[in-house]
Amino acid sequence: MEIRYASHPAEVKHFDTERLRKEFLIETLFVPDKLTAVYSHVDRFLVGGALPVKEPVKLEADKKEMGSDYFLERREIGIINIGGAGIVTADGVRYELAPRDCLYIGLGTRDVTFASNDAANPARFYYNSSPAHKSYPTVKAAIEEAAPVHLGSLSTSNERTIYKYIHGGGIRSCQLVMGMTLLKDGSMWNTMPCHTHNRRSEVYLYFDMPEDGVVFHMMGEPHETRHLVVRNEQAVFSPSWSIHSGVGTTSYTFIWGMAGENQEFDDMDPVAMKDLK
Template sequence: MERRYASHPREVKQFDTARLREEFHIPKLFIPNHLELVLTHEDRLIIGGAFPIAEEIKLDMDLKELGVSYFLERREIGIINVGGKGIVVVEGKEHALDHKECLFVGMGNKEVFFKSVDSEKPAKFYLNSAPAHQTYPTQKATLADAESADLGAIENSNDRTIYRFIHQNGIQSSQLVMGMTLLKTGNMWNTMPAHVHPRRMEAYMYFDLPDDSVVIHLMGEPSETRHIVMRNEQAVISPSWSIHSGVGTSNYTFIWGMAGDNKIYSDMDPVDMKDLK
């Protein structure tokens, strides 16, 4: 598992492109028959991907990093499938996950495995895991189950639908909040006007992006913005002091996950457009 340290905004504004990407950009999540994990010291969130093709993959790692005897001993995890039909096995019980479906697995589950239904159309499981203080039951949610909202307008190139899976009024967790935003055809902007989450960090994973397209992800303090070029199925870490917005060369989908002081989706401090620099 790769480790990323927290960064001070005074330092980040001096980073060049290579250093910015080294600290915040996660370029490769889905490696065949492999579990890829990145631990950020921003609220100790773990961001990862499991890509089972010919064999199942166990949720496991060098546990010395976490100081536990099994992965979910003091953690919970949210899983969203961005590939073909898959199955998550939790303590021997199978949970089928189709494309863009979510599964939450609570603290205390000792064995979790990922597998694909069809190796020709393998599942791709995107993962967010946060420290937990209480056990909540394993629960699945489809797009139809999620709390959804249509926001934006084609006039502003940000007509989109937000799906909230794990949050205060949905699947219950200790602190993890997780969902998905789908931009409609002809729309490119997300989360603009921008905001920050002083009480929570966030991670984005962009997908449904054509191979020849990119998303320009904006981050940094409102008065010191920076950008990272993102491609399909790549993730980015957003500290609590940073904006997190983006514009693409086409429409796209992204998964957002948050960890911190609360589970209130609307807990954010808006940034006035005139204050962006």
């Protein structure tokens, strides 16, 4: 398990490209037959992936770093499959996850494993996890069951559909919020005009990008913006004080996950375009 510590915005303004990438970018999430895990001290967020090819992958706790006997002893988790069809088994119950299906698993679930239906087209399970104080039921949601919100337009290069999976009006959780945004062909911008939300942090996973495609992910305080060059299946931590927006060389898809003080999707502090620097 990799550990990331919280960074003060006054320090981040002095980071060079290498330091920015080290602190905020997750470059490798999917390793064949392995579980990856990156633990952030910002809202105790845990982000990772499972890529079962030859054998199932178990969701295991790092006892030294997490201080728990099993991963979900004091946590909840949201999982979205961005690969081929697969299976998540939670305490003996099997859940079939087609591409872009989501599964929420609550506090206290002891045994979780990930498997693929076809090794030639393996599932790619991306997960976000946050601390939990109450056990909510395990729930699966296909993309057709998610709450869609259509935003933007082609004239501003940001026509997109937001699918909400884990939120106050959908799958219930303690503090985790999770969903996915699909950009229409010809659109490249996400979350612009941008915003911050001081009550919760956020993580973006970018995918559905060609090998030579990149997203320039904007971060930092509105008056001290920086950028990260992000490639396919890489993720970015966004602390509560930072904007989180991006523009790609092509259209793409991204998964957003949030954790913090509240779960109100619209609770944000908008930043006027004229105030960005």
